[in-house]
Amino acid sequence: MRKLEIMLTEEQYQHIQEEIKYYKRTHLSEGVFGGYELCLNVSVPNAFGSILEMRTNETIDLGEVAWNFTEVRN
Numbered sequence: 001m002r003k004l005e006i007m008l009t010e011e012q013y014q015h016i017q018e019e020i021k022y023y024k025r026t027h028l029s030e031g032v033f034g035g036y037e038l039c040l041n042v043s044v045p046n047a048f049g050s051i052l053e054m055r056t057n058e059t060i061d062l063g064e065v066a067w068n069f070t071e072v073r074n
Helices: 010-030
Strands: 002-007 037-042 050-055 059-071
Touching: 002 037, 010 050, 010 059, 037 059
Parallel strands: none
Antiparallel strands: 002 059, 037 050, 050 059
16 A cells, blocks of 8 residues: 655644634534645646645645655555
8 A cells, every 4th residue: 555645844734724723613603514625736747846735615825845655564
């Protein structure tokens, strides 16, 4: 089995956490269900780096990230 790892800066991590808290409060107060997507955009060839976006009702650019696949051993 393989695992996708995305390395975040502390600022990127905090931004994601704050957005999650905000949308939880907003959705609960409005009585609706919702969710979010984390979208990893990778250019081929990797000349421009990889960009992480968080998508809710809007798209939030979280900036460039490093990522890789690792093997999971049981």
